Amino acid sequence: MPILEARSLSKRFRRPDKKSGFNGALKHLVQRKYKNFTAVDSIDLEIDAGESVAYVGPNGAGKSTTVKLLTGILKPSEGTVRVMGRDPHTERIANAHDIGVLFGQRTQLWWDLPVEESLKLLKHMYRVPEAEYRLRIERFDELLGLGEFMPALARTLSLGQRMRADLACALIHAPKMVYLDEPTIGLDISVKDRLRAFLRQLVDDGTTLLLTSHDLADIEEVCDRIVILDEGSIAYDGPISELKARYITTKAVHLILDGPADLDALREKFPEYEWAAGQAASEAVATYETVRSTTAEVLGHLTARLAPRDLSLSEPDIEDVIRRLYAGELAK
Amino acid sequence: MGVDARHTATVYGRSLWAHFRSVVEYPADFWVMATTGIFWQIMSFGFVTILFQNVNAVGGWGYHEMLMLVGFLAVAAGSPALYWDGIWSIADQVADGGMDYRITRPAPVMPQIATLHIGLQGVGEVPLGAAMFVYGWIGAGVGLGQIPVALLLFACAAVIQVAMYTIANSANFWVKGRVPVFGFFLVEMQNEAMRFPLPVFPMAVRVLLTFAIPLAFASFVPVEILNGRASEWWLLGPPLTAALLAALAVWIFRAGLRSYDSAGH
Amino acid sequence: MTTHSFAVDRAFAIIALKRKLAYRWNWAFSIGFGALGLLVGLAVWRSLIGSGSLGGYDWADMRAYLIIGFLTGTLAWGGSDWQMADRILDGLISIDLTKPVDFQRARAAEYIGSMISVVPTAVLGTVAAFLLFRPAPPASALAAGLTILSVLFIFPMAFCVNYLAVLMCFFTRRYLGIQWLKDGLLSFLSGLVVPVALMPIWLQGLCWALPFVHFTTTPSNIYLGRIDTPGALGLIAVQAAWTIVMWYGARLIWRQTIKKVTIHGG
Numbered sequence: 062m063p064i065l066e067a068r069s070l071s072k073r074f075r076r077p078d079k080k081s082g083f084n085g086a087l088k089h090l091v092q093r094k095y096k097n098f099t100a101v102d103s104i105d106l107e108i109d110a111g112e113s114v115a116y117v118g119p120n121g122a123g124k125s126t127t128v129k130l131l132t133g134i135l136k137p138s139e140g141t142v143r144v145m146g147r148d149p150h151t152e153r154i155a156n157a158h159d160i161g162v163l164f165g166q167r168t169q170l171w172w173d174l175p176v177e178e179s180l181k182l183l184k185h186m187y188r189v190p191e192a193e194y195r196l197r198i199e200r201f202d203e204l205l206g207l208g209e210f211m212p213a214l215a216r217t218l219s220l221g222q223r224m225r226a227d228l229a230c231a232l233i234h235a236p237k238m239v240y241l242d243e244p245t246i247g248l249d250i251s252v253k254d255r256l257r258a259f260l261r262q263l264v265d266d267g268t269t270l271l272l273t274s275h276d277l278a279d280i281e282e283v284c285d286r287i288v289i290l291d292e293g294s295i296a297y298d299g300p301i302s303e304l305k306a307r308y309i310t311t312k313a314v315h316l317i318l319d320g321p322a323d324l325d326a327l328r329e330k331f332p333e334y335e336w337a338a339g340q341a342a343s344e345a346v347a348t349y350e351t352v353r354s355t356t357a358e359v360l361g362h363l364t365a366r367l368a369p370r371d372l373s374l375s376e377p378d379i380e381d382v383i384r385r386l387y388a389g390e391l392a393k
Numbered sequence: 394m395g396v397d398a399r400h401t402a403t404v405y406g407r408s409l410w411a412h413f414r415s416v417v418e419y420p421a422d423f424w425v426m427a428t429t430g431i432f433w434q435i436m437s438f439g440f441v442t443i444l445f446q447n448v449n450a451v452g453g454w455g456y457h458e459m460l461m462l463v464g465f466l467a468v469a470a471g472s473p474a475l476y477w478d479g480i481w482s483i484a485d486q487v488a489d490g491g492m493d494y495r496i497t498r499p500a501p502v503m504p505q506i507a508t509l510h511i512g513l514q515g516v517g518e519v520p521l522g523a524a525m526f527v528y529g530w531i532g533a534g535v536g537l538g539q540i541p542v543a544l545l546l547f548a549c550a551a552v553i554q555v556a557m558y559t560i561a562n563s564a565n566f567w568v569k570g571r572v573p574v575f576g577f578f579l580v581e582m583q584n585e586a587m588r589f590p591l592p593v594f595p596m597a598v599r600v601l602l603t604f605a606i607p608l609a610f611a612s613f614v615p616v617e618i619l620n621g622r623a624s625e626w627w628l629l630g631p632p633l634t635a636a637l638l639a640a641l642a643v644w645i646f647r648a649g650l651r652s653y654d655s656a657g658h
Numbered sequence: 659m660t661t662h663s664f665a666v667d668r669a670f671a672i673i674a675l676k677r678k679l680a681y682r683w684n685w686a687f688s689i690g691f692g693a694l695g696l697l698v699g700l701a702v703w704r705s706l707i708g709s710g711s712l713g714g715y716d717w718a719d720m721r722a723y724l725i726i727g728f729l730t731g732t733l734a735w736g737g738s739d740w741q742m743a744d745r746i747l748d749g750l751i752s753i754d755l756t757k758p759v760d761f762q763r764a765r766a767a768e769y770i771g772s773m774i775s776v777v778p779t780a781v782l783g784t785v786a787a788f789l790l791f792r793p794a795p796p797a798s799a800l801a802a803g804l805t806i807l808s809v810l811f812i813f814p815m816a817f818c819v820n821y822l823a824v825l826m827c828f829f830t831r832r833y834l835g836i837q838w839l840k841d842g843l844l845s846f847l848s849g850l851v852v853p854v855a856l857m858p859i860w861l862q863g864l865c866w867a868l869p870f871v872h873f874t875t876t877p878s879n880i881y882l883g884r885i886d887t888p889g890a891l892g893l894i895a896v897q898a899a900w901t902i903v904m905w906y907g908a909r910l911i912w913r914q915t916i917k918k919v920t921i922h923g924g
Contacts, residue, residue, distance in 0.1 A: 134496045157499035169494040178411045186500050425835035436846045447856050581691050585698040593705045
C-alpha cells in the first residue's frame with residue numbers, strides 16, 4: 062500500500078480581479094470581481110514507503126501548492142489525499158505526528174528564542190521521549206554541525222545555519238513522510254553538499270521523501286524518482302534513470318582541429334552528424350544519435366579522417382531535458 | 394480530531410515560559426516595557442486625580458469609584474499581554490506564511506499563535522492597575538465580602554478580553570496586510586471610551602458598548618456590580634458574555650483557518 | 659557631508675510620502691483613531707462642563723480645544739517613526755552610513771514626507787468638525803494666523819521628538835516599548851488627555867519646561883486668546899528654540915552613540 066496517495070487532486074484559488082493603483086482598488090470595492098486560477102489541475106500521485114521523489118517544475122507550476130495540499134495546510138478543491146490512510150486536512154493532528162515539513166523560504170524556528178529552545182518546544186509538541194530526543198540531537202549535531210549554534214537566537218543565524226536548524230526541526234520526531242520545499246535555496250556549495258549527503262542518508266535509512274528544488278544536483282544526488290509538473294499537471298513521472306534513457310538520446314564530440322574549423326566543409330563531408338561551432342575558432346562540435354552509431358564508431362571515424370589535435374565527449378544533462386520538456390519540445 | 398487538553402496545556406505553558414525567559418535575558422527591553430506599563434498607569438491615575446481636582450463627579454461617579462473602574466480596566470485589558478499576546482501576530486503569520494508550519498504540527502493552532510510573544514508592559518500594568526483598583530475599593534467602602542464576586546468578575550473579564558482580541562485579530566485571515574487594524578481599533582476604542590462610566594455617553598453608544606461590542610462587561614458592568622449601582626441580576630451578564638464570546642472566538646478563528654489560502658508563498 | 663542638498667531632501671520626502679500613501683489602511687485608521695478620540699472627548703467634556711466652565715474653558719472653548727487637539731494629534735502621529743527605527747534595528751544603517759547623505763537630514767525629510775500624507779484628511783476632518791460642532795471662533799484674525807504658524811512647528815518638532823526616541827534603539831532590540839513610552843509622554847504632557855490648565859501647578863510647571871506642551875496647548879492657547887499677541891509670539895519663539903535645541907541635541911547624541919555602539923546585524 063502506498064504511503065501517500067493523491068487522486069485527481071485539484072486546487073483553484075479565487076483571486077480578486079482588480080487593476081493596480083488607487084482607482085483599481087476603489088473600483089474593486091464597488092464591483093467585486095474575481096478570477097478563478099487553477100494552481101493544481103487533477104493530479105494523480107502515489108508514493109511508496111521508502112521512495113525519494115523529486116517534484117520539479119518552473120516557478121508557478123503548482124509545486125508549493127501541491128505540497129500544501131499533501132500536508133493538509135490547504136483543503137483540495139477536488140480530489141482526495143491520503144497519507145498513511147488519513148486525510149491530512151480533516152485529520153490534521155493525527156497526520157502531523159507522521160509528517161515532517163520544511164519550507165526553505167521560511168523558518169519554523171521561534172524568532173526570539175535560542176535554537177535549542179525551539180527544538181525543545183517541538184519535542185514536547187510531538188511528544189518525543191527524552192532519550193530519543195537526545196539521540197537524535199546528537200546525530201543531527203554529527204551530520205549537520207548543529208552544536209555550534211544551538212544557544213544562538215534564531216534571528217542571528219546565517220542562512221546556512223538556519224536551514225540546518227530548520228531541517229532538525231522538521232525531523233526531530235522521526236517522521237515517516239518528509240516534505241522539503243526548496244531545502245537548499247540560497248545556500249553556498251559546501252552547505253549544499255552537506256545537506257545532500259544528509260538527505261541521502263535519511264532516504265537510505267528508510268524515510269520517504271518528497272523534495273522540490275530548482276537545483277538539479279539536489280535531485281540527482283538525493284532522489285530516485287522524478288515528477289515533472291507543468292502548469293498544474295504532471296508532465297512526467299518515472300525513475301530519473303529512465304528519464305535520461307528516454308530523452309538523452311544524443312551525444313557530442315568536441316574536436317580541436319589544426320586551424321579554423323570550416324563548418325560548411327565538415328557538413329558536406331560528414332552529413333550524418335549535426336555540426337556546430339565550438340568555443341574556440343578551431344573547435345567544431347559533432348552531435349550524433351546514440352541509437353544510430355556507437356561512440357567508438359564515431360570516434361574512430363572522425364579521428365581517422367580529421368586527425369584532430371584533441372577531442373572530448375559530452376552529453377546533455379538532465380537540466381537540458383527538463384528545460385526542453387517545459388518548452389514543449391519533447392513529447393510528454 | 395484528537396485534541397488533547399493536557400497536551401495542549403503543556404505546549405501552551407512551555408512556549409509561554411520559554412518566551413518569558415528569553416525576553417527577560419534582555420534587561421534593557423524588559424525595563425523599557427515594564428516602565429511603559431507603569432507609566433501608563435501613573436498617567437491613568439494622574440488623569441483621574443486631576444479630573445477630580447476640578448469636578449466632583451464624572452457621569453455621577455465619585456473619585457474612588459472612578460479609580461476602581463480605571464484599575465479594573467487596566468487589569469482586565471492589560472493582563473492578556475502576559476498570556477495571550479501572540480494573538481496579535483495573526484496578521485503577520487498570515488502575510489508571511491508562518492501559519493503553514495503551525496498547521497502541520499500536532500497541536501491546536503490557536504495556542505501556538507497566542508504564545509508567540511509576550512507583552513511585558515503587562516508586568517507594569519497589572520500590579521499598578523490592581524493597586525489603583527484596591528485603593529479605589531477601600532476609598533469607596535466596598536465590603537470584603539465582595540472579594541469572591543470580584544475574583545469571578547476579573548476571571549470573566551479576562552476571558553472576554555482574550556476572546557475580543559482573538560476575534561478582532563482573526564479578521565486578518567480575511568483582511569490581508571501586516572497591520573491588525575481591527576485589533577488596533579478595538580484597543581483604541583476601549584482605551585478612549587471605557588475609562589469613563591457609560592452614563593457619560595449618549596444612549597446609542599451605551600447600548601453599542603454593552604450589547605453589540607460588549608466591552609462594558611469587561612470593566613464598567615463589573616465595577617457597577619461591585620459598588621452596588623447595578624442589581625444582582627447583572628451578575629449573570631459577565632459569565633454569559635464570557636462564554637458566548639469564547640465560543641464565538643473559537644468559531645471565528647476556525648473559520649479563518651479554513652479560509653486561509655497560504656497565498657503567495 | 660556637503661553634498662546633501664535640498665533636492666536630496668525633497669527626493670527622500672516624496673518617496674516617504676508615496677510609501678505612506680501605499681498603505682491605505684494605516685492611513686485611514688490614523689484618521690479614524692483621531693476622530694474616535696474627538697467624539698469621546700466631546701461626550702465626556704460636555705457632561706463635565708455642562709453650562710459652567712473648567713480651568714477657564716467653557717463648553718464652546720472646549721470644543722475648539724478638542725478639535726485643535728484632533729488636528730495636532732493627527733499630525734504629530736502622522737509620521738513613520740517605525741521606518742526610522744527599523745533602519746537601526748535591521749542594521750540598514752550601516753548602508754546608510756556609506757552614502758553621501760546626512761543621516762539625520764535624510765530621516766527628517768522622510769519623516770516630514772510621511773507626515774504630509776495625513777495633511778489632506780486632517781484638514782478636511784478639522785473643517786468638518788468645525789462645521790458640525792461650531793466651536794468658539796479664534797480670538798482674532800491675527801490669533802488665527804499665529805495658530806497656523808504654531809501648528810506648522812509641529813512638523814519639525816514631531817520629527818525631533820521621534821528621532822530622539824528612535825535613537826534609543828541603539829540600546830534595545832525593539833522599538834515598541836520606546837514608542838509607547840514616547841506616545842504616552844507626548845499625549846499626557848501635551849494636554850491631549852486633559853488640558854494643562856486643569857493640572858496642579860507643579861505639573862503645569864513641568865509641562866511648560868518640556869517641549870511636548872507645544873503640540874496642543876500652545877496652538878490652542880493662541881487660538882482661544884488665552885495669551886496676548888506678544889505672549890503668542892514668545893511661545894512660537896520657544897517652539898523654534900526647542901526645534902533647534904532638539905535638532906543639535908540629536909546630533910550630539912548621534913555622535914556619541916555611533917562611536918560606542920556596535921550596529922545591529924552589521
